[in-house]
Amino acid sequence: MSMPKSLVSIHDFSKEELLYIVDLAASFEKEYKPVLQGKVVATIFFEPSTRTRLSFETAANRLGARVVGFSDADNTSVSKGETLKDTIMMVSNYVDLIVMRHPKEGSARYASEISRVPVINAGDGANQHPTQTLLDMYSIKKTQGRLDNLTVTMVGDLKYGRTVHSLLQALSQFNTRFKFIAPPELRMPNEYKQYLTEQGLSFTEHTDLAENIDDADILYMTRVQRERFSDLMEYERVKNVYVLKNSLLKNTKPNMRILHPLPRVNEISADVDSNPKAYYFEQARNGMFTRMAIIHYLLHGKATL
Amino acid sequence: MESEKQLKVSAIKDGTVIDRIPSSQLFKVIEILGLEYCEKQITFGMNLESKHLGSKAIIKISGRFFEDDDINRIALIAPEAKFNVIKDYKVIEKRQVAVPETIVGIAKCFNPNCVTNHQPIVTRFHTLRTGENLALVCHYCEKITDAQHLQIITKNN
Numbered sequence: 001m002s003m004p005k006s007l008v009s010i011h012d013f014s015k016e017e018l019l020y021i022v023d024l025a026a027s028f029e030k031e032y033k034p035v036l037q038g039k040v041v042a043t044i045f046f047e048p049s050t051r052t053r054l055s056f057e058t059a060a061n062r063l064g065a066r067v068v069g070f071s072d073a074d075n076t077s078v079s080k081g082e083t084l085k086d087t088i089m090m091v092s093n094y095v096d097l098i099v100m101r102h103p104k105e106g107s108a109r110y111a112s113e114i115s116r117v118p119v120i121n122a123g124d125g126a127n128q129h130p131t132q133t134l135l136d137m138y139s140i141k142k143t144q145g146r147l148d149n150l151t152v153t154m155v156g157d158l159k160y161g162r163t164v165h166s167l168l169q170a171l172s173q174f175n176t177r178f179k180f181i182a183p184p185e186l187r188m189p190n191e192y193k194q195y196l197t198e199q200g201l202s203f204t205e206h207t208d209l210a211e212n213i214d215d216a217d218i219l220y221m222t223r224v225q226r227e228r229f230s231d232l233m234e235y236e237r238v239k240n241v242y243v244l245k246n247s248l249l250k251n252t253k254p255n256m257r258i259l260h261p262l263p264r265v266n267e268i269s270a271d272v273d274s275n276p277k278a279y280y281f282e283q284a285r286n287g288m289f290t291r292m293a294i295i296h297y298l299l300h301g302k303a304t305l
Numbered sequence: 306m307e308s309e310k311q312l313k314v315s316a317i318k319d320g321t322v323i324d325r326i327p328s329s330q331l332f333k334v335i336e337i338l339g340l341e342y343c344e345k346q347i348t349f350g351m352n353l354e355s356k357h358l359g360s361k362a363i364i365k366i367s368g369r370f371f372e373d374d375d376i377n378r379i380a381l382i383a384p385e386a387k388f389n390v391i392k393d394y395k396v397i398e399k400r401q402v403a404v405p406e407t408i409v410g411i412a413k414c415f416n417p418n419c420v421t422n423h424q425p426i427v428t429r430f431h432t433l434r435t436g437e438n439l440a441l442v443c444h445y446c447e448k449i450t451d452a453q454h455l456q457i458i459t460k461n462n
Contacts, residue, residue: 009447083424083425084420084424085424085425085426102420103418104418104419104420104423104424104446105416105418105419105420105445105446105447105448106414106419106420106421106443106444106445106446106447107420107424107445109444109445110420110424110426110445124420124446125418125446126418127446127447127448128447
């Protein structure tokens with residue numbers, strides 16, 4: 001049995017596939033029909049993530065598919081000690097596609113190798129969350145009209161933030177100019193900077209937020225996550241360093257939009273929300289159309305739109 | 306009878322001499338090749354002078370020959386090792402360890418949150434060579450385990 005096409009890591013999709021998903025998401029945003037009627041999608045969440053799960057479930061429902069699954073491993077056989085393998089073997093007998101979230105890194109790759117149906121990784125620990133990257137790309141395309149030749153400024157936790165790492169890798173195929181703004185403790189890891197250099201792309205690194213955002217097309221904010229720190233003193237030191245306030249946006253470009261993977265804590269103050277450059281809530285809405293496109297693509301391949 | 310004893314250590318009639326093992330890795334090599342369960346005559350030498358490695362170890366095994374798979378399993382910890390195949394006291398073949406592109410079920414992933422450390426899953430790595438050093442990229446969690454943190458999974462655990 002050959003493995004069905006899955007989406008575990010952003011590298012699993014070629015540039016053409018990334019562009020296809022972005023275009024399909026745009027077309028679903030205009031119009032969609034219940035083309036997946038008769039299909040069943042499982043959302044199996046071994047750790048809770050209400051936002052992500054609802055986004056996937058709505059996406060499947062809007063295309064006419066039915067959804068089964070669990071939102072927490074506590075009431076399943078997993079709590080009796082069932083292995084991940086057995087759970088995946090069972091569920092993949094029943095459904096046409098699996099959306100999985102799991103706290104352990106690498107779990108989605110493993111599931112995709114034993115499942116008889118496609119698997120979408122909805123987050124495997126600190127490793128990958130590729131549908132977030134695709135919805136970010138769709139948001140960028142939608143607000144800028146293109147993906148090529150943009151200045152993308154990433155702010156906050158660039159060391160541990162998996163979303164910025166995946167987005168960096170995906171955008172590196174589109175001649176992006178990157179600016180990294182982070183405290184010294186949370187700088188972009190060398191392996192990613194080296195990757196950009198190998199791709200012939202330029203980037204600059206800064207520690208000051210206010211002085212470095214005026215040339216951005218996309219300002220990508222991230223949350224400094226408490227759980228990533230072994231040293232809580234260090235967390236206290238850096239958590240309030242990068243707070244975006246409305247007053248800082250005065251000289252930014254008119255086309256600039258602020259993205260954030262959400263949830264935010266205090267890195268974007270509430271007075272930014274009413275600024276037309278604030279795009280994070282619509283970004284989350286774009287996630288639903290993007291996930292519709294991904295589910296459709298994995299079940300149907302490239303159909304004529 | 307002193308000379309005969311020496312002869313036993315220094316030469317074997319048929320078998321394999323594994324040379325150029327870093328001294329510090331001798332016991333790991335023994336483990337990986339499963340030699341503790343081997344019933345043939347085996348001689349180990351450790352902390353021997355080596356122009357190449359500074360200090361080396363060797364293993365001589367009578368009547369035992371190794372497959373490429375076995376040889377490449379030790380690439381991770383003894384990339385310079387040489388397998389000399391001995392027939393009738395003569396070296397008839399010298400085989401060099403080659404680093405395989407993928408390594409299955411030998412090493413443990415260094416990432417404590419990797420699924421392979423929590424579920425009964427055979428580990429799988431892609432090898433990455435950066436200059437002299439060998440590192441392993443976990444096929445599952447995508448994290449890098451470098452030579453310093455390399456832990457070998459033995460048949461006992």
